[in-house]
Amino acid sequence: xxxxxxxxxxxxxxxxxxxxxxxxxxxxxxxxxxxxxxxxxxxxxxxxxxxxxxxxxxxxxxxxxxxxxxxxxxxxxxxxxxxxxxxxxxxxxxxxxxxxxxxxxxxxxxxxxxxxxxxxxxxxxxxxxxxxxxxxxxxxxxxxxxxxxxxxxxxxxxxxxxxxxxxxxxxxxxxxxxxxxxxxxxxxxxxxxxxxxxxxxxxxxxxxxxxxxxxxxxxxxxxxxxxxxxxxxxxxxxxxxxxxxxxxxxxxxxxxxxxxxxxx
Numbered sequence: 001x002x003x004x005x006x007x008x009x010x011x012x013x014x015x016x017x018x019x020x021x022x023x024x025x026x027x028x029x030x031x032x033x034x035x036x037x038x039x040x041x042x043x044x045x046x047x048x049x050x051x052x053x054x055x056x057x058x059x060x061x062x063x064x065x066x067x068x069x070x071x072x073x074x075x076x077x078x079x080x081x082x083x084x085x086x087x088x089x090x091x092x093x094x095x096x097x098x099x100x101x102x103x104x105x106x107x108x109x110x111x112x113x114x115x116x117x118x119x120x121x122x123x124x125x126x127x128x129x130x131x132x133x134x135x136x137x138x139x140x141x142x143x144x145x146x147x148x149x150x151x152x153x154x155x156x157x158x159x160x161x162x163x164x165x166x167x168x169x170x171x172x173x174x175x176x177x178x179x180x181x182x183x184x185x186x187x188x189x190x191x192x193x194x195x196x197x198x199x200x201x202x203x204x205x206x207x208x209x210x211x212x213x214x215x216x217x218x219x220x221x222x223x224x225x226x227x228x229x230x231x232x233x234x235x236x237x238x239x240x241x242x243x244x245x246x247x248x249x250x251x252x253x254x255x256x257x258x259x260x261x262x263x264x
Contacts, residue, residue, distance in 0.1 A: 001183035001261040003197060004145055008178065010066060011058035012036040013047040015218070016173060021256040024200045024249050027123040028139040029178055031060055034123070036096070037107050040114045042088040048212045050111050051221045066117075068103070073110055078103045081119035088118075097121050141208060142189065143177035143244040150186035151243070155230045170227060173218045175210075175244055181261050189245045194264030200253035209240035 007016035012033045023030040035058065037045045047053045056070045064080040083098030096118035098104075103117035152169040159166050172180060179197065194203045210231060215223050231241035 001181055003179055003255060003257050003259045003261060004182045005172075005180035006178065006255055006257055007176075007180075008032040009176065010035055010060045011056060011068075013045075013053040014056040014058045015054065016176065017059060019257075021254055022178075024140075024251075024253045024255060025123070026249060026252070028249070029255070032140075032178065034120045035066055035099075036118050036120070037111075037115050038086070038088060038090075038096075038118055040116065042086050042090070042095075044088075044090050045111065045113075045115055047216070050113075051216045051223070052110055054216060054218050054221055056110070066099075066103075068106060070110060073106070076102060076106045078117065081117075081121070086116065086118060093120065139205075139249060140178045140202070140247040141176065141244055142179045142181060142247055143172060143175050144184050144186070144189050145172070145180055145182040146184055146186045147189065147243070148172055148175075151227060151230065151234075154234050155226050158226075158230045158233065167224075167226065171218060174214045174216070174227070175208075176213075177244060179247075179255065183261075188263075190242075192245065192263045194250075195247070196262045196264065198253065198255055198259035200255060201250040202247035203250060205246045205248045207242045208244040208246055210243050214243075 006019040006022050008019055008022060008029050008031050009016050010031055012035065037053065039045055056068060059067045061067055061077060066078040067075065068078060069075045078099050081097040081099040083100070085095045086098050087095050099117035099119055104115060107115035107117055148170065156166045190207060192204050194201070210228065212228065214227055215225070217224065227243070228241060231243060235242050
C-alpha cells in the first residue's frame with residue numbers, strides 16, 4: 001500500500017490543493033484549514049447550505065496571506081490577517097483573527113449573504129477531543145482508492161435496481177481527503193487501529209461519518225443522490241453512513257506521495 005495523493009485545504013470548505021509532500025504537525029497537516037468563512041456573529045457558514053464555497057480556489061501566499069479565485073468572481077489576494085479577534089460560535093473554537101475587509105466583501109458577494117473571512121492564528125486553541133483528536137473536522141482524513149472503486153460498483157448496482165442510467169465514477173474530491181492511499185483491500189481501513197505512513201505514526205480515532213456535503217459535485221456544485229443513497233444501503237450503522245478514517249498524529253514528520261502505508 002502507498003500514498004497516492006496528498007491534499008490540504010487552506011480554506012475550510014474550499015477546493016483542496018494537491019501536494020507532493022506535507023509536514024505532519026500535532027494538529028494535522030501544515031497549512032490545513034487555518035482559514036474559514038463565518039457570518040457576522042461568528043457562526044460557521046456551512047458548505048452544505050452554501051455549495052458555492054466548493055468553487056473557491058484558495059492558495060496561501062509566501063507572505064502568509066491567501067489568494068482567492070472562483071468562477072464569475074474576480075481574483076483577490078488577501079494580506080496576512082492582522083485584524084481584531086472575532087468571537088466564534090463554533091463548537092471547537094472560541095475565537096479567530098479577522099482578515100482584511102476586502103475579503104469579507106468578496107465572500108459576501110460570492111455567497112449572497114454577509115460573510116467574514118477568519119484566520120486561526122493558533123491551532124492549539126482548537127478544542128481537542130479524546131475521540132477525534134481535535135480540529136473542526138478531525139486532524140487528518142484518509143480515504144482508500146480501492147474502497148471508492150467498490151463504492152462506485154455498488155452505486156452502479158443501485159442505479160440498475162432503480163432502472164437509472166449508470167453514473168460515472170465519483171470524484172474522490174467529494175470526500176475531501178487529506179491522504180488517498182491505494183493497494184489495500186476495499187474497506188480494510190475499517191479494522192485499522194494505527195498505521196505508519198512514511199516516517200509518521202498515527203492512531204485511528206474514528207471512521208468518518210458522511211453528510212450531505214458529499215452529494216454536491218465539487219466541479220459543478222450540482223446536487224445528486226450519491227453517494228449517500230448507496231452508503232445508506234451498504235455502510236450504515238449507529239445512525240450514520242461511513243467512508244474513510246480519521247487519524248491523529250503520534251509524532252511529527254513528513255508525508256510524501258509514494259510513501260509506504262503500514263497498518264499497525
